[in-house]
Each structure stands twice: as structure tokens, then as C-alpha cells.
Amino acid sequence: MLSEKNILVTGSSSGIGRQIAIDIGLNKGNPILTGRNIEKLEEICKLIIQEGAHPVYHQADLRNENEITDLVMSLPNLSGLVINAGIIDYTPVKFISKAKIDDIFLVNFTSNVILIKKLLEYKKINNNSSIVFIGSISSKLGVPGTSLYAASKAALTSFAKVLAIEVSAKKIRVNVLSPGLVTTDLTGNIRDKKSDGSEKDKNYPLGWGTTHNVANAVIFLLSDKSEWMTGTDIVIDGGFTLS
Numbered sequence: 001m002l003s004e005k006n007i008l009v010t011g012s013s014s015g016i017g018r019q020i021a022i023d024i025g026l027n028k029g030n031p032i033l034t035g036r037n038i039e040k041l042e043e044i045c046k047l048i049i050q051e052g053a054h055p056v057y058h059q060a061d062l063r064n065e066n067e068i069t070d071l072v073m074s075l076p077n078l079s080g081l082v083i084n085a086g087i088i089d090y091t092p093v094k095f096i097s098k099a100k101i102d103d104i105f106l107v108n109f110t111s112n113v114i115l116i117k118k119l120l121e122y123k124k125i126n127n128n129s130s131i132v133f134i135g136s137i138s139s140k141l142g143v144p145g146t147s148l149y150a151a152s153k154a155a156l157t158s159f160a161k162v163l164a165i166e167v168s169a170k171k172i173r174v175n176v177l178s179p180g181l182v183t184t185d186l187t188g189n190i191r192d193k194k195s196d197g198s199e200k201d202k203n204y205p206l207g208w209g210t211t212h213n214v215a216n217a218v219i220f221l222l223s224d225k226s227e228w229m230t231g232t233d234i235v236i237d238g239g240f241t242l243s
């Protein structure tokens with residue numbers, strides 16, 4: 001499905017990004033992993049190599065513009081890009097500080113804009129490529145404590161729509177996938193706060209998501225099977241927003 005496509009996945013050292021990188025390899029693509037944790041990146045690359053694919057990794061802290069530049073310069077031309085790295089935050093509005101706003105937006109929004117700007121500037125994205133942003137249903141809801149996280153994902157989603165128009169002449173597609181709760185390191189502590197997880201679960205008609213659920217949709221968006229889709233924001237949440 002992704003034969004010989006070089007695809008960069010940010011935040012691929014764990015959770016959703018890890019699964020996306022593995023599934024790119026399983027679909028005959030060449031995943032390029034990036035994150036800060038080099039041990040995890042190495043371990044995942046070994047796993048992907050065992051499946052017969054050809055991954056590479058580049059360690060980078062996306063908060064640092066020089067490290068973004070080094071990452072971009074190290075890359076081959078890409079046929080796909082998954083903007084997945086992100087951090088969550090639960091700060092009620094009255095406790096927000098300027099430093100907190102800067103932290104969340106730097107990782108979830110600013111670094112991604114800089115990365116894409118540089119990839120375009122250095123002509124690293126091939127014509128007919130696919131760019132997938134991992135947004136969140138938080139950007140469409142009003143969950144207490146998530147204002148900064150939700151706003152950062154909403155900003156990313158708006159950015160993606162304008163980008164979709166700007167790169168359309170090159171037939172580069174840009175789509176956002178907005179998941180509901182998926183069990184990963186990022187959300188582990190939410191589940192731990194519930195004695196049995198039941199309150200959260202009853203709001204999810206199909207249960208909480210898995211990293212596989214999200215990765216399957218990403219593989220479709222990266223593949224030529226979605227060649228007429230751009231500028232969309234697809235909710236994938238096991239029916240949560242129905243209730």
C-alpha cells in the first residue's frame with residue numbers, strides 16, 4: 001500500500017506514533033522515526049527491521065529550532081509526513097501561566113509549523129505526497145482543564161486547512177485525524193484516576209481506542225487510496241461524540 005514511500009513520523013518513540021511507524025513498515029513503506037528518546041527509537045527500528053522493512057531514525061527535540069533544521073537536512077525526499085508528536089495538559093484556566101501556554105504551543109503547534117515550513121523550503125516533500133496531522137476531539141469539546149491542549153490542536157487543524165490549499169498545486173494532500181481517547185502513555189494516568197475506568201468507558205460506545213485503530217486510518221490517508229481527500233478533519237472516537 002505504501003511501497004517504497006519515505007514517510008516521516010514525529011513522536012514515533014511511543015504510543016500512536018510508534019504504531020504508525022510499525023504499520024508503515026508492514027505496508028512496505030520506509031518509516032523515518034523521530035523523537036527524543038533514542039533507546040526507544042532504536043528498539044522500535046529493530047522491531048520494524050525484523051518485519052523486513054527499512055526504517056531509520058533521527059533523534060530530535062522539536063522544541064529546538066536547530067534540531068528541527070538538522071532533522072530536515074538529514075532527510076531524503078518524503079512521500080508522506082505524519083505530524084504526531086504532542087503533549088497533553090490539564091490546567092484549569094485560572095492556573096494558566098504564560099510559561100505554560102508557551103510550553104504547550106511550542107510542542108503542539110509552533111514546532112510543527114517550523115518543521116513543515118523548512119520541509120517545504122528545502123523541497124523535501126515530493127509532489128503527490130500526503131501529510132497527516134494528529135489532532136484531537138478535544139479541539140471540538142469543552143472538557144475542563146484542557147483549554148490549552150484543545151486550543152493548540154484547534155490551531156493545528158486550522159493551519160492544516162490553509163496548508164492544504166497552499167500545496168494543492170503540487171497535489172500534496174493534507175488531512176487531520178482527530179482521535180478520542182486512546183490507551184497510551186499520554187492517557188494512562190487518566191484511566192488510573194478512575195477506580196475501574198467505567199465512567200469513561202460508558203461514554204465510548206465502541207470502548208476506548210487502540211493505537212492500531214488510529215494507525216489504520218493514518219495508513220489509509222498516507223496511501224493513494226485517499227488520493228481525492230484533502231483539507232478534511234476526520235473524527236475517530238468509537239462514537240464518543242455521538243452521545
Ligand SMILES: NC(=O)c1ccc[n+]([C@@H]2O[C@H](COP(=O)([O-])OP(=O)(O)OC[C@H]3O[C@@H](n4cnc5c(N)ncnc54)[C@H](OP(=O)(O)O)[C@@H]3O)[C@@H](O)[C@H]2O)c1
Binds near residue numbers: 060061107134183185
Ligand atoms: N492518546 C490519546 O488518547 C490521544 C487522543 C487524541 C490525540 N492524541 C494525540 O496523539 C499524539 C500522540 O499521542 P500519544 O498518546 O501516542 O502520546 P505519547 O505516547 O506520550 O507519545 C508522544 C510522542 O511525542 C513525542 N514528543 C513529545 N515531546 C516532544 C518533543 N519536544 N520533541 C520531539 N518529540 C516529542 C514523544 O517522544 P519523546 O518522548 O521520545 O520525545 C512521543 O513519541 C499527540 O499529538 C496527542 O495529542 C492522543
